[in-house]
Amino acid sequence: MPRQVDHQARRQAICDAVLLAAVREGFGQVTIRRVAAEAGASTSVVTHYVAGREELLRLTVRREVARRQAQLEALLAGVRPEGRLRAVIEWSVLGLDETTHRAWLALVVGAQTEPVLRRELDGFNAWWDTLLARCIRQLGAPSGLPADTLVDAINVVVDGMIMARFEEAEPWPSPRHRRTLDALLRSILLPPGQDGEC
Amino acid sequence: MPRQVDHQARRQAICDAVLLAAVREGFGQVTIRRVAAEAGASTSVVTHYVAGREELLRLTVRREVARRQAQLEALLAGVRPEGRLRAVIEWSVLGLDETTHRAWLALVVGAQTEPVLRRELDGFNAWWDTLLARCIRQLGAPSGLPADTLVDAINVVVDGMIMARFEEAEPWPSPRHRRTLDALLRSILLPPGQDGEC
Numbered sequence: 424m425p426r427q428v429d430h431q432a433r434r435q436a437i438c439d440a441v442l443l444a445a446v447r448e449g450f451g452q453v454t455i456r457r458v459a460a461e462a463g464a465s466t467s468v469v470t471h472y473v474a475g476r477e478e479l480l481r482l483t484v485r486r487e488v489a490r491r492q493a494q495l496e497a498l499l500a501g502v503r504p505e506g507r508l509r510a511v512i513e514w515s516v517l518g519l520d521e522t523t524h525r526a527w528l529a530l531v532v533g534a535q536t537e538p539v540l541r542r543e544l545d546g547f548n549a550w551w552d553t554l555l556a557r558c559i560r561q562l563g564a565p566s567g568l569p570a571d572t573l574v575d576a577i578n579v580v581v582d583g584m585i586m587a588r589f590e591e592a593e594p595w596p597s598p599r600h601r602r603t604l605d606a607l608l609r610s611i612l613l614p615p616g617q618d619g620e621c
Numbered sequence: 622m623p624r625q626v627d628h629q630a631r632r633q634a635i636c637d638a639v640l641l642a643a644v645r646e647g648f649g650q651v652t653i654r655r656v657a658a659e660a661g662a663s664t665s666v667v668t669h670y671v672a673g674r675e676e677l678l679r680l681t682v683r684r685e686v687a688r689r690q691a692q693l694e695a696l697l698a699g700v701r702p703e704g705r706l707r708a709v710i711e712w713s714v715l716g717l718d719e720t721t722h723r724a725w726l727a728l729v730v731g732a733q734t735e736p737v738l739r740r741e742l743d744g745f746n747a748w749w750d751t752l753l754a755r756c757i758r759q760l761g762a763p764s765g766l767p768a769d770t771l772v773d774a775i776n777v778v779v780d781g782m783i784m785a786r787f788e789e790a791e792p793w794p795s796p797r798h799r800r801t802l803d804a805l806l807r808s809i810l811l812p813p814g815q816d817g818e819c
Contacts, residue, residue, distance in 0.1 A: 447650055449649065464671065532787070534787075575793075580777060580805070583778055583779070584777050586783075586784050587780050591743075598655065603770060606771070606809060607777060607805065610769065
């Protein structure tokens, strides 16, 4: 079925072009014209696959989110329930590449002004917070913090670790990343009094 | 000296226009033409005050940074040495308005691609990290963490609190902000074993 394969490849190339432009210059700079040029196609080829710019953004974000969700679920299937919270946090901070972190930053920034990005981000965050809450239950709320505060604190740590990386010209060396994450997690994941052990 | 006053006001209006455009759409969208339109001036008026786009960005970032530094130094002058670390963190997370946080996010994103923004951000961060290190010495490194890890952890918390706010459509209510910050700071600012008190 060569035509079928071509369609699939074309759709993927279009989403790749959207992502590349968003990571480089923000979702605000993504236009049908630009994506067509980047994907080596005419604008009418792009509009054959997507109804317009909004659908272009939605399809791309959904593809990326679905990929990360599948990765994470495959990872968690191999981890014991009490280890899952830490595995999720470490995956999001240490297990993703720089392009994915840049795409994430672009999504959060873009959601400030583009309702389509806001909806996709809200949908992902609802899924993510539910996942964290389940992992917290499996661990048994060890730090004594209420579950919703623990979810908020974990989200601050994850966002902050990603953002702190972009504050400096060079990525943090891996041991520095690890030390900082451990220092932050020791209070929110360990029971009071066990701090000195980390 | 009416002409002198006009010059000052013109420069301020130009910087205001740069900041507004950067907060709305990122520093990448700031052009001489756009700033002139925003400030109600011709492009030749703008280039009378600044040599070009790079100087426009530098002047604006430096003005903002100098304002924040002056604010913070005035605040710290009224706080006892052992309270300064927490005061700096709380000021950066809870004491700044949304526009300042958006400008900060725009600066970090813009520094990825614009060398002039990278230099200003590096300069500010060097000043900031030195300030944090001084406040940590005044507090006496209570958590047992090495000072450089503590600086990194605080920066992750500050960045993460700012970023987490933008992940949701609405700002966090103030008590939620406070609870999350306290949960994160209890491990990095308190000695081991005192966790339960927060």
